[in-house]
Amino acid sequence: MTADELSGIIAALKGIGxxxxxxxxxxxxxxxxxxxxxxxxxxxxxxxxxxxYYKDEFxxxxxxxxxxxLESRIIEFDYYSxxxxxxxxxxxxxxxxxxxxxxxxxxxxxxxxxRMFKLMRLWNVTLCDETYILRKIPPERKGFETQFTDDIxxxxxxxxxxxxxxxxxxxxxxxxxxxxxxxxxxxFENRDYLMSWLLSFGDKxxxxxxxDIVKEIQAIAENILSRYNQT
Numbered sequence: 001m002t003a004d005e006l007s008g009i010i011a012a013l014k015g016i017g018x019x020x021x022x023x024x025x026x027x028x029x030x031x032x033x034x035x036x037x038x039x040x041x042x043x044x045x046x047x048x049x050x051x052x053y054y055k056d057e058f059x060x061x062x063x064x065x066x067x068x069x070l071e072s073r074i075i076e077f078d079y080y081s082x083x084x085x086x087x088x089x090x091x092x093x094x095x096x097x098x099x100x101x102x103x104x105x106x107x108x109x110x111x112x113x114x115r116m117f118k119l120m121r122l123w124n125v126t127l128c129d130e131t132y133i134l135r136k137i138p139p140e141r142k143g144f145e146t147q148f149t150d151d152i153x154x155x156x157x158x159x160x161x162x163x164x165x166x167x168x169x170x171x172x173x174x175x176x177x178x179x180x181x182x183x184x185x186x187x188f189e190n191r192d193y194l195m196s197w198l199l200s201f202g203d204k205x206x207x208x209x210x211x212d213i214v215k216e217i218q219a220i221a222e223n224i225l226s227r228y229n230q231t
Contacts, residue, residue, distance in 0.1 A: 074128040158182040159204040
């Protein structure tokens with residue numbers, strides 16, 4: 001391998017090391033250096049940190065799920081969603097990092113269907129003794145992009161002062177310049193994320209569509225005002 005190729009591998013391994021057993025990654029890095037004639041500094045110009053702020057707990061969670069996948073063992077966990085807390089049992093197949101979040105894709109024994117679970121909402125993971133026979137993933141589910149569908153089409157008008165936030169999240173060409181502000185049209189798959197994101201802009205955004213999002217924001221604004229008007 002060339003120095004550039006080896007450098008890219010090392011940067012990727014260090015990123016995986018942020019959510020995996022560090023000693024294993026270090027052994028792999030040592031082997032790469034020992035078996036290559038290329039001279040590559042361990043001081044890489046790129047740092048990848050895939051962990052969250054509760055790093056140790058997150059590493060442990062991924063390690064359990066990874067062992068379960070390799071050994072075809074069922075996992076059980078508490079899952080927090082908009083419907084509340086539930087205890088789930090799944091046959092895990094793959095761990096996915098998508099955009100800014102980690103997910104586990106598997107067969108949910110409760111729903112009797114394939115599901116994607118967000119690791120940030122998944123707690124108290126138990127590695128069960130029960131094993132499972134690998135199922136054939138339906139072709140339409142193999143493209144994991146289909147699990148992140150843009151079901152919510154947002155149209156909103158942002159103040160000019162919020163341009164940098166839009167560029168930071170969705171790139172230079174995510175909006176259209178208008179006389180009244182920055183017209184933003186985009187698809188979202190997660191309503192909870194969308195609502196939190198929109199509310200973070202305060203009065204610097206006006207949602208145009210969809211109507212149910214407009215009404216929900218109006219209700220939230222009225223509730224906030226009511227709280228502050230209480231004596």
